[in-house]
Amino acid sequence: MQPQTFLIAIRMCQSVKEVPSQVTIPSRDLGHRILPCHAIDRAWRLGQTIAVGKEDARCPYGEIALGFYxxxxxxxxxxxxxxxxxxxxxxxxxxxxxxxxx
Structure with a gap:
């Protein structure tokens, strides 16, 4: 059996210093902010590792759901x-x- 999507996990970090250098940070690596649900979808469907912090998220629902505000x-x-x-x-x-x- 081969799953059609990747398994995902969410890790909460206190600081960007805890994020490994190879992890995609949208504001730094993509040049724009991202919807938290899109970051989760990219991880789920494409297998990308993405770190989304306050400065990267651009959706009030996602920001509140993740505990940023x-x-x-x-x-x-x-x-x-x-x-x-x-x-x-x-x-x-x-x-x-x-x-x-x-």
Whole structure:
């Protein structure tokens, strides 16, 4: 049996100094920020090792889910709709979205 995708793991680092030099850091190696979900997809589908820090992420949902920033009242109340059509939908996602501690 051959899986069609790579297995992935997430390692939380305190500093960029903990990241091995061969790991892709989007702001440094790609010249732009990246959506955390795209970084996970690249690891999953392409087998790339990518380090995403505060300075690399560009999605409020991903930044909060990864614990880079706290979930503000505005976020919890649905004011950051992003990809959603209504404030109510955004508030529901904010309520049920798993996230790491800030």
């Amino acid at each position: 706290p979930a503000t009242k505005a976020f919890r109340d649905g004011w950051i709709t992003g990809y959603l059509n209504t404030k109510e939908a955004a508030a529901k996602i904010a309520e049920i979205m798993p996230r790491l501690e800030y």
